[in-house]
Amino acid sequence: MQVVTPLFHVLVFPGFLFLVAFGLFVSWVDRKLIAKFQNRVGPPILQPFADLIKLLAKEDIIPEHADRAMFAVAPLIALAGVVASIIYIPLWAPVALKAFSGDLIVVVYLLTLPAFALFLGGWYSANPFATIGATRVLSQLFGYEVPFFLACLGPAIAAGSWSISEITRAQDNGLWLISAAPLSFAVAMIALIGKLERVPFDIPHAKTEIVTGPEVEYTGRRLAVWKLAFLSETIVGAALIAALFLGGPHMWGLPYQAMPAWLTAIVGMVVLAVKILLIVFFLSLAQAAMARIRIEQMVQWCLLWLGIPALINMGVIAFVIRQVGA
Amino acid sequence: MTASAVLYHPVVVFTLCMMAGWGVYALGRALAPASRVIGGKLKTYACGENVEGESFPTAYHLYHAAFIFTLLDVVALVLGTVTGTAIVWMVAAYLLVGLIAIVILFKD
Amino acid sequence: MLDGLVKWARGKSPWVCHLNCGSCNGCDIEIVAALMPRFDLERFGVLLEGSPRHADVFLATGPMTRQIRDRVVRVYEQAADPKFVVAVGTCGVSGSPFYPGYNVLGGVDAAIPVDMYVPGCPARPDAISYGVLRLLATLDPKAEALVKEIEERYDTEGLVYTPEEMAQQRDPVEGARG
């Protein structure tokens, strides 16, 4: 039992299988929303699932000049990095499956793994488009990574802990940390667009100029794993922001004391799912409203207009805490 | 150290997830038709051009962003691993370093 | 059962890649129009992919010119199986009216095998939809039902009316003179 439960958590729920299934659903919501914004009908609900099965059932090709091992392993690194971080994010209760001091740092770094894997996969594809895309992935990382990190540290300082579970539990009194760190929240949302490489920051993929960037040479199941990694990253990124700023599974006005434990868990899960969908709604809105910008515009704009507000918010929080604490 | 403490360790979770991803590969291998290499199937895709044996140099001009990223990220990591009462002073120092870095970036 | 699932998925998710073999851009624009909100091919799961490595269906436009032939063959070879080709527009179908030219080899099928021919100059977006649906009908039973419905409702047989069909025509001046 001691072995089976963690294995179940990692591989089935809330780990791999659940994340993939929920990710497929959310990617349908995303595509349907964009279709609605464009006044069209959009795909049917099973569309992402059909895409996945079709990609799995396609022939596998590894280009002759590509590095075989790197080409095969890069998508797995991205997927594993994303799925692993779900274990440390609170989902149905204010405490995650596993919490330790500093798991915020671990999760933020696990979430950078897809970008590095994308770089490696693109670079070792030995393809002109993939090479350009790979360098763009890293350049874009310079832009969004630091503001995202800073924005995540805002609520951490406010709650006085580097543990996501502690930060979420600090919001159980109903005072969500978005009230203490509104600038950090805005920065985190915009940096998340960059992290997920979505419009307007889809510079590394840029279908209209460098085909699809780093994944040009990927076909079949390897492309399917890339897609799974990206859509689970959407979920995990949104869940992380929800846990840090929006109280995770907590919702005002719900009588948590009166509920049995299992009902609390279900309600918490539903509340978190709604929060994730709201964040995805914002992502779709941004995708429908904006166009792609250039890479050096993106890096400079992000460091300036995301970095400085996040720093200011952090400074204000630290100062207030010092005043209150003294 | 209990079994659950070992199994929830980030490295172990990461390895398990890698194996799950490999399971997706295995499923795909079971579903997909056998690969037939015909003609230039394995050649590098370059819009149909033949780019046999060429290297693709990339001109890179964002070194200053890379420099500042490294600076800030290392400082953030140091900050993240420090706990206790020193935290506020660390934040102040961090803010200073970050602001200096951004000023360097945009001074021209 | 797995075979059925795979077949269903293939019929549900045709990612198209656009292949210009020397087209005037007319049919290319109509392909884009077919993906736009008015016709919205994403209802059938069609996504426009840039790379042939991701694509299942090539929408090939234009007469096959001598210059582009090797490139088209290479791009076609680089796509993963199973793959299909739809020749869009009269140029793609037969190379007409450019086929007597010294630089034109004929239609798209002069270089790569073609699974569906969509004539038109340029082909209407809904004509392209019909072509793609008809191609999918070979994979997915549901798409087959859709195509049957179209065939029952509208006249889709052949390109010239037979005398019997002429006799059945109630309104002989429905068509327009050129």
Add this chain to the structure above:
Amino acid sequence: MAQKYTIAAMAMELMESLLLRKRATVLYPVERLTPPERFRGRLRYDPEACNLCGLCQRDCPADVINVVRKRVEKEDGTKELTGHLEFEMDRCIFCGQCSHSCNSNAITFTREFELAQPDRELFMMKSGGPEVDEGECDADPDVSP
């Protein structure tokens, strides 16, 4: 003052499209757009009206039409012109020149556009004219009606 097109204004417009506007999509197989008035779709050939003059063959820029004329001797000794038209419709560019050239309104274009076929052979059409026994007639391409 010119209206400033900000991201916020765009987002408002998108929300409006989400909540208020009707879809722009025509659900193709269920609904269908009627092509415009002078759209040229499937070719319509009326062998009764055709007098086999061959102007369409002469004017066709894509060599689609081939007029096959035959002269058949009747029982009372007079000769009658008959024949049929062959269409290689895979070459047709729907320019409408044939229907424009036709004096007897035998060729018109309908507005049907569902023309896709899986095989090029299916575009070869042979239409019109009474069936003629090949052996009994002497083909004379220069005959005029």
